[in-house]
Amino acid sequence: MLEAQELACLKGDRLLFRGLSMSLDVSGMLRVAGPNGVGKTSLLRILCGLTMPEYGMVRWHGEDIRRDRERYHRALLYLGHAPALNDLLTPLENLRFACASGGEDPGAEACRAALVRIGLGGQLDLPARVLSQGQRRRVGLARLFLSAARPCWILDEPFTALDVAAVADLTATLEAHCEAGGTVILTTHQDAPFTRAPRVLDLSGVAC
Amino acid sequence: MLGPFLAVLQRDLTLAWRGRADVLVTLAFFVIVVCLFPFGVGAETNQLRAIAPGVLWVAALLSTLLSLHRLFAQDHADGTLEQLLLSPEPTALWVLAKVLAHWIVTGLPLVIAAPGLALLFDVEQGALGVLVLSLALGSPILALLGAVGAALTLGLRSGGVLLALLVLPLFVPVLIFGAGAVDSHLGGTGATAHLLLLGGGLLGAIAMTPFACAAALRIAME
Numbered sequence: 001m002l003e004a005q006e007l008a009c010l011k012g013d014r015l016l017f018r019g020l021s022m023s024l025d026v027s028g029m030l031r032v033a034g035p036n037g038v039g040k041t042s043l044l045r046i047l048c049g050l051t052m053p054e055y056g057m058v059r060w061h062g063e064d065i066r067r068d069r070e071r072y073h074r075a076l077l078y079l080g081h082a083p084a085l086n087d088l089l090t091p092l093e094n095l096r097f098a099c100a101s102g103g104e105d106p107g108a109e110a111c112r113a114a115l116v117r118i119g120l121g122g123q124l125d126l127p128a129r130v131l132s133q134g135q136r137r138r139v140g141l142a143r144l145f146l147s148a149a150r151p152c153w154i155l156d157e158p159f160t161a162l163d164v165a166a167v168a169d170l171t172a173t174l175e176a177h178c179e180a181g182g183t184v185i186l187t188t189h190q191d192a193p194f195t196r197a198p199r200v201l202d203l204s205g206v207a208c
Numbered sequence: 209m210l211g212p213f214l215a216v217l218q219r220d221l222t223l224a225w226r227g228r229a230d231v232l233v234t235l236a237f238f239v240i241v242v243c244l245f246p247f248g249v250g251a252e253t254n255q256l257r258a259i260a261p262g263v264l265w266v267a268a269l270l271s272t273l274l275s276l277h278r279l280f281a282q283d284h285a286d287g288t289l290e291q292l293l294l295s296p297e298p299t300a301l302w303v304l305a306k307v308l309a310h311w312i313v314t315g316l317p318l319v320i321a322a323p324g325l326a327l328l329f330d331v332e333q334g335a336l337g338v339l340v341l342s343l344a345l346g347s348p349i350l351a352l353l354g355a356v357g358a359a360l361t362l363g364l365r366s367g368g369v370l371l372a373l374l375v376l377p378l379f380v381p382v383l384i385f386g387a388g389a390v391d392s393h394l395g396g397t398g399a400t401a402h403l404l405l406l407g408g409g410l411l412g413a414i415a416m417t418p419f420a421c422a423a424a425l426r427i428a429m430e
Contacts, residue, residue: 048294049294050290050293050294050429051430052430069296070296070297071296073294073295073296074296076294078291078294080287080290081287082285082286082287082290083286083287084286084288084290084291085286085287086219086223086282086286086288087286088222088223088226088227089219089222089223089226093219093222096215097215097219098291100211100212100214101212101215101216101288101291101292101295101302102291102294102295102296103211103212103295103296103297104211105211
């Protein structure tokens with residue numbers, strides 16, 4: 001489904017990695033591993049199409065993602081380092097906007113239910129600036145419950161700042177998504193309780 | 209397809225309402241700059257009458273510039289811009305919504321305040337309509353051109369100064385035809401030609417700048 005060929009990534013004057021090829025099939029989960037600064041986030045951004053690789057290309061269903069951006073982005077959900085929250089809006093408004101900007105409208109009720117499920121039932125009407133780091137993280141992650149229709153999930157450090165119960169729930173959600181035929185690519189430094197250990201792509205192997 | 213357009217428009221207007229103090233700064237700046245001129249050039253009525261269109265237009269232009277750097281900065285910092293660029297809908301569409309919301313919040317108040325300020329300069333009542341019309345057509349062009357500059361300087365150190373250097377020269381034609389419309393009305397030649405040129409410029413800017421802005425934002429994300 002998603003494959004990358006001979007990717008090279010240049011950051012400033014420094015070559016982070018080169019000759020990186022990978023492919024991910026239906027129901028595949030991939031964990032990108034490696035020490036800080038090896039280029040994990042850069043790789044995820046290249047796979048999303050936010051950054052151009054210095055060399056190589058990314059294909060979605062055999063088609064270069066740059067050629068058919070809209071089709072790929074309709075199938076993609078990317079949650080990056082920054083949680084995309086505006087401090088002046090409530091979690092509900094933030095979540096609804098995030099869905100609408102992605103071209104979907106699940107409705108206020110579904111958004112509310114997703115936020116309650118992720119444990120923000122008591123904070124629905126508070127501005128996001130009073131939320132803790134973990135709660136801010138959760139608002140972003142609530143989109144996962146609303147985006148089951150998007151097959152390709154790319155998550156940058158989804159477990160950061162979450163408590164144990166939330167990590168377990170999130171892990172279960174990711175595995176359920178893979179079983180339903182989706183693909184997940186994630187980075188994490190934490191040990192998550194996966195029932196089936198995901199494939200690991202270690203970037204230190206291709207780092208320059 | 210209109211989903212992201214309306215969502216961005218509604219969100220930006222909500223945000224502007226919740227952070228109204230920021231918005232009032234632009235209007236206050238406009239009023240203060242205009243009010244400074246009589247102190248500087250003296251209160252001779254004929255002189256004030258003559259410089260009024262130019263003063264109002266230059267003040268509107270500087271006020272627009274004052275708020276431009278905020279157009280994408282917050283969304284860039286909190287990651288919203290990333291998500292918007294990953295939207296499957298055309299980028300130019302929501303960029304246009306952002307600029308429209310920005311103009312409603314910062315440009316429209318200037319258009320509304322301008323006739324009141326023009327009275328301070330004893331501008332002939334018949335010319336007020338032309339002044340309002342020229343600002344209503346011209347200030348959205350400023351916002352659209354400025355948005356391209358804001359996107360190009362996004363995330364740069366001293367981006368604000370660079371933005372001014374980048375877009376002020378582009379504002380010159382708008383200033384010439386905008387202030388010229390009022391002058392030619394007062395001179396008796398009629399403002400139609402100037403206003404038509406401004407209208408044409410506005411349509412051209414609506415058609416082209418969102419695409420330039422979208423391309424610049426993608427580069428800024430790299």
